[in-house]
Amino acid sequence: EVQLVESGGVLVKPGGSLRLSCAASGFTFNTYSMNWVRQAPGKGLEWVSSISGINNYIYYADSLKGRFTISRDNAKNSLYLQMNSLRAEDTAVYYCARSFTDYYYGWDVWGQGTTVTVSS
Amino acid sequence: QTVVTQEPSLSVSPGGTITLTCGLSSGSVSTTYYPSWYQQTPGQAPRTLIYSTNIRSSGVPDRFSGTILGNKAALTITGAQADDESDYYCVLYMGSGIQVFGGGTKLTVL
Numbered sequence: 001e002v003q004l005v006e007s008g009g010v011l012v013k014p015g016g017s018l019r020l021s022c023a024a025s026g027f028t029f030n031t032y033s034m035n036w037v038r039q040a041p042g043k044g045l046e047w048v049s050s051i052s053g054i055n056n057y058i059y060y061a062d063s064l065k066g067r068f069t070i071s072r073d074n075a076k077n078s079l080y081l082q083m084n085s086l087r088a089e090d091t092a093v094y095y096c097a098r099s100f101t102d103y104y105y106g107w108d109v110w111g112q113g114t115t116v117t118v119s120s
Numbered sequence: 121q122t123v124v125t126q127e128p129s130l131s132v133s134p135g136g137t138i139t140l141t142c143g144l145s146s147g148s149v150s151t152t153y154y155p156s157w158y159q160q161t162p163g164q165a166p167r168t169l170i171y172s173t174n175i176r177s178s179g180v181p182d183r184f185s186g187t188i189l190g191n192k193a194a195l196t197i198t199g200a201q202a203d204d205e206s207d208y209y210c211v212l213y214m215g216s217g218i219q220v221f222g223g224g225t226k227l228t229v230l
Contacts, residue, residue: 035219037166044224045158045166045209050217059217062121095165104213105172106156110165 002026002109004096009114016086020114022079022096027109030054030074033099035107036081038092046092049081050099086118122146124212126222132200132229140225141192142210148191153212155193157186160207160224169208170195197227205229 008020022034036048049060049070058070069082079096093115097107123145132138142155149155157170168177170186173193185196193212197204210222 044207045160045221047211047219047221050219057217061218097166100171102172103217104154104219105175106154106158106168106211106213106219107166108168108171108177110168112165 002098004098004109004111006094006096006111006114009094009116011117011119012086013120014087014118016118017082017084018086018116020081020083020094020116022111024077024079024096024098027098029072029077032101033057033103034072034079035097035099036068036070036079037095037097037107037110038090039095039113040089040092043092048094050103051079052103083116086116088118090116091118092116122214122220124210124220124222126208126210126225128223129226129228132197132204132227134200134202134229136200137196137198138200138227139189140195140197140208140210140227141189142194142212142222143192144212149188149193149212151188153193153214155186155188156211157184157193157195158209158211159204160209161205166209200229202229 005023035050071080093113095113096111098109125143158166160166174186209224
């Protein structure tokens, strides 16, 4: 069964840092681009970042202004999101999502999400 | 900055047909934006419905269909059912690896 399981979401103070993880199983991880998508409470979905399967092409939403870093470890079938200088507006559920084989098609598999709360 | 637009809310009667649209604040949507559509119910992860304009994702019933209508991407639901009541999001590929969500449409079935 294809599965994505996020972890690492916690309550963190403004200005703090956090690393989210996504454990993938049931498919050949290194052949797929992977993504983070977030959803603030009561708001819509927002694409955050993506990383290609093996040659680490990386893309970010303009709104992040260099505070977030996506990475992956294909040996561990894991995706990560390092979040620095966190702000209240980063409070959201963060979803890990697998790209279709053609990455520009969007995402075909989603995790259940992990909740990040930024508050003092 | 280009914004992806969707109707904030729509309603449909059970058994009816409804079309949701996905446009651009500037310009027209074409197949080269590879529009995709996602369904989300409260507290749940999104579910992929349509990708590359009109290809149904695995397991999605043929009541859901996608197309380009005029200058927008469109998602049509025929024979609406109570459990179609959800939020629906479109996504457009803007090039250079960038994907942008629309604001979402809250669909009510009543």
